[in-house]
Each structure stands twice: as C-alpha cells, then as structure tokens.
Amino acid sequence: MSSTFDRFLVRRFLHTFSVLFVTFYGLYCVIDGFTNADDFTEGEPGVFVVLSRMASYYSWQSALVFDMTGPVLLVLTVMVSLALMVKAGELAPMLAAGVPTYRLALPLLIGTGVVTAVIVANQELLLPAIAAKLGAPRGGAAEDDFPTLQPVEDFSTGVTFFSGRLNLARRWIEEAEIILPVPGVISEPPGALTVGRAEFHPNAPVIGFDEPVAGWVLTDVNYAYEDLPLTPPASNRGPVVLQVNRRNPATGEAGATNELFIRTDIDFDQLHDEARAAQICGTPELVRRIRNPAYSGNVRHAFTVKLHERFRQPLLNLLATLVAVPLVIRREARSLVVSLAVCVSVMGGLMGLMQGAQFAGSFGLIPTDLAAWLPVIVAGTFATAFAGKVLT
Known part of the structure; x- marks a missing residue:
C-alpha cells in the first residue's frame, strides 16, 4: 500500500529526473547552438528570427534527445534519490521502524515505470509523427529544400x-x-x-x-x-x-x-x-522494414537487434534500479561517495556491455537475441548477487 513517504519519494524521483533532463538538454542546446550558429543565421535574419529558428529546432529535437538519454538519466535519478535519502537521514528512522530496505525501493520502481512508459510513448507515437521535423535543417525547413539522394x-x-x-x-x-x-x-x-x-x-x-x-x-x-x-x-x-x-x-x-x-x-x-530509420520509426514500421527484402542482410540484422532492444529496455531499467539500491545503500560502506563511485563503475560496465553486445549483434558476431538480452541476464545476476549486501 502507498504511504505518504512513498508518494514523497515518487515526487522526488520525478522532480530529480526532470531537473537532470532539463540541465543536460540545456547544456546540449548551448553547445550545439554555438557550434552551429552559422546555420541559424543563414540569410542574415534579425535577432528574433534567429531565436525563433532555434526555439523551433530544439523543441523538436528534445524528443529525440529524450529518447537517447532517458535510460541513462533514469539510472542517475535512482542514484541521486538514494543518495539524498541517505544524506538527509531519512533512511535510519525507516530501518529502525522495521521497514525493509527493499520496501523503500518500491517508490523508485514506480517512478522508473512511469518514466519508462513516457519513453515508450515518445518512441512509438511522437518520434514517428515528427520524423520530417527531426530531419529539417537548423536554418528552417523550407518547402523548396532538395537534399541530394545517396546511392x-x-x-x-x-x-x-x-x-x-x-x-x-x-x-x-x-x-x-x-x-x-x-x-x-x-x-x-x-x-x-x-x-x-x-x-x-x-x-x-x-x-x-x-x-x-x-x-x-x-x-x-x-x-x-x-x-x-x-x-x-x-x-x-x-x-x-x-x-x-x-x-x-x-x-x-x-x-x-x-x-x-x-x-x-x-x-x-x-x-x-x-x-x-530504426531510431525514429515505430515498432510496426520497424517490423515491416525487417521483412522488406530491399534492405541488405546487415541492415535487417541491425534492425532486428534494435527490435529486441525495444522490448528489453523497460525490463533493463527496472533491473538497473534493483542493482543500484544495494550498491548505494551498502551494509559496510565507508562513505556515501565511495558507494556512489562503486555504483557508477558497475553501471558503466553494464553500459559498456550493452554497447559491445549491440555492436557484435549488428555485425552478426553473436546471435541477435543474445546481443539484446545479454545485459538483462547480467543485470539480473548482479541484482541477485548484491541483494545480500544491502543495509538492513
């Protein structure tokens, strides 16, 4: 059953995720805007025209950046939420009252599920609908824009x-x-x-x-x-x-x-x-492209790996939360900083494994199903192995 403390943790989780995304995306807009300033000022327009172009371009790109960074920011949000709980002394009273540590992970799992549902909706509904906007140039999508066809x-x-x-x-x-x-x-x-x-x-x-x-x-x-x-x-x-x-x-x-x-x-x-195409199209369109004989075998193989990843990612997000809990709230931790460093190292290893498996699966070095689901197997193993090290 949900309690006041559960709702407090869920709100904190969602607030932390929003702050992290806004911070990261704001930094991205600043760096990308200064790097490609010439594209926005093409034709020597006025200041308001340039600002309008930038606002239009980055508003559409936010959906794509959210899709790419959402899983990583989820892991960071879990770590920050747990660290704030320990830092504010909110953990000790709950443990003293006999509340199990993994009971405190329930609000984090709920927050992870909510954000994951938003990521899936963005991927399946929003990105395919705005695919043309995502490919528009920074200077504005003119009706007479004629890009060159590649063979x-x-x-x-x-x-x-x-x-x-x-x-x-x-x-x-x-x-x-x-x-x-x-x-x-x-x-x-x-x-x-x-x-x-x-x-x-x-x-x-x-x-x-x-x-x-x-x-x-x-x-x-x-x-x-x-x-x-x-x-x-x-x-x-x-x-x-x-x-x-x-x-x-x-x-x-x-x-x-x-x-x-x-x-x-x-x-x-x-x-x-x-x-x-694989990144911005919905799952039904991705399945159609896999069945399309016009694509080469390597391209369809890469699309198959991407299809497996779409079904794998929600489960991997939940497992990452269960891995982070015992690493941040460790029984014999020397300090919170050390615990966060250990958690970052383990999560970085999982991300490296995920990227390596994706690369190997796209080129047919390992089966596509193994390439997509290997990180889930490893994350589930870590969550089980580290469960006994959590502070109780």
Whole structure:
C-alpha cells in the first residue's frame, strides 16, 4: 500500500529526473547552438528570427534527445534519490521502524515505470509523427529544400537509385538516375535511366499480379519501354520494369504511356533517411522494414537487434534500479561517495556491455537475441548477487 513517504519519494524521483533532463538538454542546446550558429543565421535574419529558428529546432529535437538519454538519466535519478535519502537521514528512522530496505525501493520502481512508459510513448507515437521535423535543417525547413539522394541498392531486384534530388514537400525524386542490373533485368547496359520525376506508390495495381505491388512511376525517362533490352524474369516474382497504362479521361479506354514502372520495395523514407530509420520509426514500421527484402542482410540484422532492444529496455531499467539500491545503500560502506563511485563503475560496465553486445549483434558476431538480452541476464545476476549486501 502507498504511504505518504512513498508518494514523497515518487515526487522526488520525478522532480530529480526532470531537473537532470532539463540541465543536460540545456547544456546540449548551448553547445550545439554555438557550434552551429552559422546555420541559424543563414540569410542574415534579425535577432528574433534567429531565436525563433532555434526555439523551433530544439523543441523538436528534445524528443529525440529524450529518447537517447532517458535510460541513462533514469539510472542517475535512482542514484541521486538514494543518495539524498541517505544524506538527509531519512533512511535510519525507516530501518529502525522495521521497514525493509527493499520496501523503500518500491517508490523508485514506480517512478522508473512511469518514466519508462513516457519513453515508450515518445518512441512509438511522437518520434514517428515528427520524423520530417527531426530531419529539417537548423536554418528552417523550407518547402523548396532538395537534399541530394545517396546511392541505395535494392538487394532483392538489384535496382540502384544512383543520384537525384529529393523533394521533401511532394515526396518524390527529381532529376534521378536509376541503374538496372545486368543481366538480371536487362541484357546489356544502356546507361543509367535519366528520369525527370520518380514517385513512389506503395500499392499500385499492376497487370499480371494478383495483389498490388510497390514501386516507382518514372516520368520523362530517356529510354522508351520498347528500347530497353529487357531479359525474361529470372524468378517467379515477375518482371521488374513495366510500362504504365493509364485510362483516357475522354474515351475511358486504357492505353500505354511513355512512363515506366520500376517494381521495388525501396520507399521514399529509405532514400531520405535510412541511417536514422530504426531510431525514429515505430515498432510496426520497424517490423515491416525487417521483412522488406530491399534492405541488405546487415541492415535487417541491425534492425532486428534494435527490435529486441525495444522490448528489453523497460525490463533493463527496472533491473538497473534493483542493482543500484544495494550498491548505494551498502551494509559496510565507508562513505556515501565511495558507494556512489562503486555504483557508477558497475553501471558503466553494464553500459559498456550493452554497447559491445549491440555492436557484435549488428555485425552478426553473436546471435541477435543474445546481443539484446545479454545485459538483462547480467543485470539480473548482479541484482541477485548484491541483494545480500544491502543495509538492513
């Protein structure tokens, strides 16, 4: 049952976490703002315009920074809360009254659960909704911003998007170059397909396919469909390059056009921001990307590790709290400073283990499930081993 002291500890926990995050994020904004001051002052705007750009940019970035630093700040909050309890002499009366030490950990576990729920909601709901804002430049997200496309290959069909300009407002590619594989799609290289505009359609009705397929409609192509030396489909998945048929509004009859359709699972988001896709997309989207054959095996392997980590992190946060309690409130501690130093060392070792396992799992050195859940196994072992050392 909750008591007045429990509610006091929960409020202290949440207040401490808020203070730590505001302090850390304020320091981040100051350092990043001075480092990239030229980006905010692009075009020589007035002072109020610069401050408006900075406020808009860092307000959106706060969600991303909160996602990255939340677990670390949780551990620091637990340590600070326990240290304040010992420093203020609040622990001795509770122990003298016969209250078990781990009963005092219940409010900390409740606070950890509340903050973890906020982190999960931020990760699953907020970050995917503001993904475009997170990728905006510091000088402001203009509608005419056209970042350069980096080469991306579809590993299921061999089609490579080599270059082009990404129209973020309309979500299509302009002045693109697309390379078709030889001999998988064409028998001889005619050079890159120069495309005036390419627009992605996730569910396009294509003749010869029972279900809608994903692909890009290419407009203003330098090669007509009849001039391409296409090879027969090498698999039962069907052809990769097709001619687009559209219905004439006047006659109502469908006829061939000069547009081409490239069947590929590469979507606009993969071309725009593949490196941060796993971090800012929700779990359903992450599962879809793992199943997407257009990604390479290494990328899908890294996405699988990230998926395991999302289910692992809430449990790891709770275990970190149980590890911190006996390390800060040790039975034979020489001083509070020494106890905090020991706790920081153990938590640093766990973080190093987590990063090392993530690196090994992303490159296939160890199984993905072991890479994600190894820190949980070690943290649970530490929590059990240190339980007998807590002050009672």
